[in-house]
Amino acid sequence: MNLEKVLSISGKPGLYVLRVQTRTGFVAESLSDGKKITVSLKSNVSLLSEISIYTYDGEKPLTEIMNSIAAKHDFGPSISHKEDNATLLAYFKEILPDYDEDRVYASDVKKIVNWYNTLQAKGLAVETPATEEATEATEETKEEVKE
Structure with missing residues (x-):
């Protein structure tokens, strides 16, 4: 993306x-x-493209997080940003398991999910070459684990 x-x-x-x-x-x-x-x-x-999210290991670019959301939903819409805070935080934990829970708030997650859904509705949540490489690497890792 x-x-x-x-x-x-x-x-x-x-x-x-x-x-x-x-x-x-x-x-x-x-x-x-x-x-x-x-x-x-x-x-x-x-x-x-300049926004990052705090993780326990440093910061992760918003682009990578948006790509993770897109991959999880096969580039379709994600959950609504109007869900309750607990649901949003649990969802974000699936997307970015190591996000810093002390520095990333439910309002931040709500904004990210809303932004993703806005971009997806406008057709901007599309696979880019970097996303394709990340998807292929994930699939290769899954195959290695199965073996």
Whole structure:
């Protein structure tokens, strides 16, 4: 899954795609309704490709977590982000067993699941070459365990 141009803008609901960079900021297009907005450089903007989740061993990029969710659901929709906190945390434990339970909150998991479902609904949850390699490596590991 490629998250290079997908943005989360503080104070604005949903996800956006970076379209054009301007002298005073950039133009982003909403994934939910397709409307374009101008965002100044003063806005708090996060590229999804730059976000990481705390684990006990360090940090894991959001891209890898999204790929794990996609692989688990065969690139289909995941559970709803409106599930109760215990269900969301148990689900996330399946996706990322070693996440740091003290530093990753239910609200973080809710946001990740919501983002994944938004991307999946827009057809952006597709297999990329890196995902294919990870899937093949997982399948090879499973085959070795069976033997």
